[in-house]
Amino acid sequence: MKTNTLTLDTKIQAGKFLTSLIESDIAKERLDLKKNDKIELTATNNTPYIFVIVAGVAGIFSNTNVAIDFAGEGDLLDYNVYSSQLFGKALTDEVTVWRFAQSDVFNKIAQNSEIQLQHYHMLQTIQRRLEKKQTQATLDTKNMIAAFIHTLATRYNPKADDQDMIELPRYFSRKMIANYAGVSLSTLTTHLQQLADEDRVLFNSRVLLISK
Incomplete structure (x- = not known):
């Protein structure tokens, strides 16, 4: 507390x-x-x-x-x-x-x-924001991507507290997320699909949501 x-x-x-x-x-x-x-x-x-x-x-x-x-x-x-x-x-x-x-x-x-x-x-x-990113960057690629997306979604979606699945604002394109995470777009897509299979994210070409 x-x-x-x-x-x-x-x-x-x-x-x-x-x-x-x-x-x-x-x-x-x-x-x-x-x-x-x-x-x-x-x-x-x-x-x-x-x-x-x-x-x-x-x-x-x-x-x-x-x-x-x-x-x-x-x-x-x-x-x-x-x-x-x-x-x-x-x-x-x-x-x-x-x-x-x-x-x-x-x-x-x-x-x-x-x-x-x-x-x-x-x-x-x-x-603290930079330290949090550095800590998240030590995770394996899949969980690093999930952590980055979750942080950005909760930080920039004003309705994050009211949603079971938090939507990442659409100005954070997949290309932008890949850049931020330091991975290729194809690598990002592969890990997003794995996260989707684990019911941790929902995504298509326009929308990306992550579980709390």
Whole structure:
């Protein structure tokens, strides 16, 4: 119970951090993306940015087009820890992002202890998400794929709590899942069929559902 409470507190504080940024007097720029539009996440000049998604879902990709993670409403795109160039790509029909100069955000954090705490929890949220993926990646291929699909379905389907079989939003195509899992499309399909035979998933060309 304690762990669940800490996780909930972290999510609340992380959400407050993004609200604090958006409602602050920091200069910001609104970016409206259409499906498949790209946005550079790592600075190629002396002005690194921090990005906040307020609507829609985007994928986070390496410069070799490998899907690293995904981010939706209320997520911070803060992946400057990577040395390679990264870009975001809109997966939904529309994605709205606020862009802040990183230096302005860090100055605001330094001036306010409450925002410092909120920022810490936001970084914890990102770190836990990446650690969860790393743990799931140690499973055998079939169960790794099932774990990835389950995580994405519960994270991005707002009706997940009301469904016996959770539907993965359709912008997560099978090609996208294969990319994220680091397997070929044919390998993904083979394992999906095995999971279907075990009654763990239901799928066809347009719909993919996974059991809770």
